[in-house]
Amino acid sequence: MMKDKHGAMSAERRGTGEQRLVERMAELERRLKEVEAENIVLKELAYQSAKRYEQIKQLAKENDELRRRLFQSPWSEKTGKADEDERPDSWFLRTLRQENAIVPRPERNKEK
Known part of the structure; x- marks a missing residue:
């Protein structure tokens, strides 16, 4: 009878030990x-960072x-002043002039 009692206690311990192992494995799988x-997110961030770095370069x-x-x-001569017609204008102003959307100011024509 002692052996049966001892065997039952041993089986019970084994059962709780197995249960703890199953719980631990489930926790490890979740982690x-x-x-x-997290690794997927970090890889995506690294990819975006590398692309942004290339854009900045x-x-x-x-x-x-x-x-x-x-x-x-010629605009950056020592005096810092070049004729306004030679000054590098923005693309917008050059395009407007080419399309005759804006005309030169009369003051310019008087000076010439």
């Missing part, structure tokens, strides 16, 4: 899914080129 989801190159062209233009 694994969380980490995998390209914009910096364009900015440097525009500065170089600006300093080479």
Whole structure:
């Protein structure tokens, strides 16, 4: 009878141990899914960051080129003043002039 009692206690311990293992495995699987989801988000953020970095590098190159062209233009002479017709205008103003949407100011014509 002692052996049966001892065997029953051993089986009970084994059952609670197995239950704890099952619970622990379920917890580990849940945590694994969380980490995998975090990893996906981090990979996407890294991808977006890399794309943004490339855009910034390209914009910096364009900015440097525009500065170089600006300093080479007649507008940036020592006096800092060039004839207004030679000044680099915005694309918008150049287009308007080409389309004759705006006409030169009369003051300009008097000076010439």
